[in-house]
Amino acid sequence: MIRIEPEPWAAMVSHAQSTYPNECCGAMIGSITDDKLVRVALPLQHAFEGAQAARYELRPEDLLAADKAARDRQMDLIGIYHSHPDCDAYFSKTDLQNSCPWYSFVVLSIQKGEFHHANSWLPNFEQTEAAKEELSY
Ligand SMILES: [Zn+2]
Numbered sequence: 001m002i003r004i005e006p007e008p009w010a011a012m013v014s015h016a017q018s019t020y021p022n023e024c025c026g027a028m029i030g031s032i033t034d035d036k037l038v039r040v041a042l043p044l045q046h047a048f049e050g051a052q053a054a055r056y057e058l059r060p061e062d063l064l065a066a067d068k069a070a071r072d073r074q075m076d077l078i079g080i081y082h083s084h085p086d087c088d089a090y091f092s093k094t095d096l097q098n099s100c101p102w103y104s105f106v107v108l109s110i111q112k113g114e115f116h117h118a119n120s121w122l123p124n125f126e127q128t129e130a131a132k133e134e135l136s137y
């Protein structure tokens with residue numbers, strides 16, 4: 001189960017709406033006990049060169065920086081969020097290929113520029129499928 005505090009959630013939604021019709025991506029930082037609690041959302045640069053409406057790409061160094069930002073706050077890097085403009089919050093094949101099994105992946109569906117719904121996904125170790133994770137915000 002992953003919970004997102006109101007402040008990072010608002011930041012994620014406004015980030016996703018501001019990059020529409022392109023995708024956005026960012027890191028979720030917080031604490032992991034029994035549940036995962038996201039306390040900070042960190043927007044990251046969308047590194048894919050090409051059409052940004054259908055996929056996103058993170059640079060490894062940005063992910064490392066996010067991990068360091070988490071540790072500087074005595075927190076953990078919990079996962080990655082990105083948006084799906086005019087698309088459901090499913091986990092695509094490309095998303096799977098770009099995933100890491102130890103993170104939560106939150107997908108925000110932005111329809112016509114407005115937040116519509118979100119899901120969190122947990123990829124398996126083979127990166128062949130992702131299970132839906134309970135998400136609250
Ligand atoms: Zn995606």
